[in-house]
Amino acid sequence: MFTHMINEKTKLKMLDLRDSEQLFGLTIGSKETLREWLQFIDYTKSVVDTQSFIQSTMKQFSENNGFQAGIWYEGNLAGVIGFHKIDWNNKSTSIGYWLGNDYVGLGLMTASVKAFVDYALKELMLNRVEIRAAVENKKSRAIPERLGFTEEGCVRQAEWLYDHFVDHVVYGILSGDWDENMSN
Template sequence: MFPYEVDDRIVLKPLIEEDAESLFQLTDRSRLYLREWLPWVDSTVKIEDSLQFIQHVQKLYEENKGLTLGVYYQGNLAGSLSYNLIDWSNKVAYIGYWLADEFQGKGIMTNSVRALIDYAFQDLQLNRVDIRAAYENKKSRAIPERLGFTKEGQIRQAEWLYDHYVDHIVYGMLQSEWTK
């Protein structure tokens, strides 16, 4: 499956150790933008932090517990898309994503998430895909809404972001709904 060409502009491929510098540089350039919704930004202060992240997600992949992909737009790393967790007992994948601010508004992440959902249902034979986003993170919430997910509820104070809690909105898609 990977690398996977979403379209003539977008390619998804697993992050490898050689991507650490470009991942760090992308994070660093978008630090203020990403920090609003991502709790790990302040702890990513050097290339080695990105390398450790890549090694961690490679281990999750080897253990069949997750999958993290680089999202490449016209050959440039633009962000990350992942199954943060795959719950094989319940056949559920939990999707997470981020895109650097310079790549926003081009349909990159919506099309990439659509491809990862197809992979979850067709190749992995999972039953459910779950996407959670902070209540006020309208850009992140727009993706599952655009893709026809069901808004299933709100989890109060679900995540600590630096100095405050944020609520999460839970979106779900079932395999039977997606194939329609």
């Protein structure tokens, strides 16, 4: 099971069913903010829905197709980060993430994404990590920009959010670029 200490206050830990109550509470407590960019919020109506999500992430892990981790700050669940899937043939993956309202602005997501990219490129020996974010989602876009990802383009009308399409900016980083960025 994946666990990674970022610093004395922050760790990443693969989600398991014991996290259901806390994850549900965090999701519902941040519903209005998260809903702007994440459709799954409307489908999370009970702890059972959260348990189903966690079970699907456990299946993802058992199939060697990545995993989802809780971001824990001072002992509290602050958000979620995970691999969407792993393309082993092409040695690539993509990362998704979100934080609860009370944990925004603490540097948690930048540190978490950095740890996930390190894990993907150094432990899993992948070559490419991608992050996509809606063009208007400035906070989410700031993470790959801060970490030296290359903005590779825009996918028009990439996602249907409730009543409209949004375009996605695609960011990517290659293993060699990451090594170079992290050594500077």
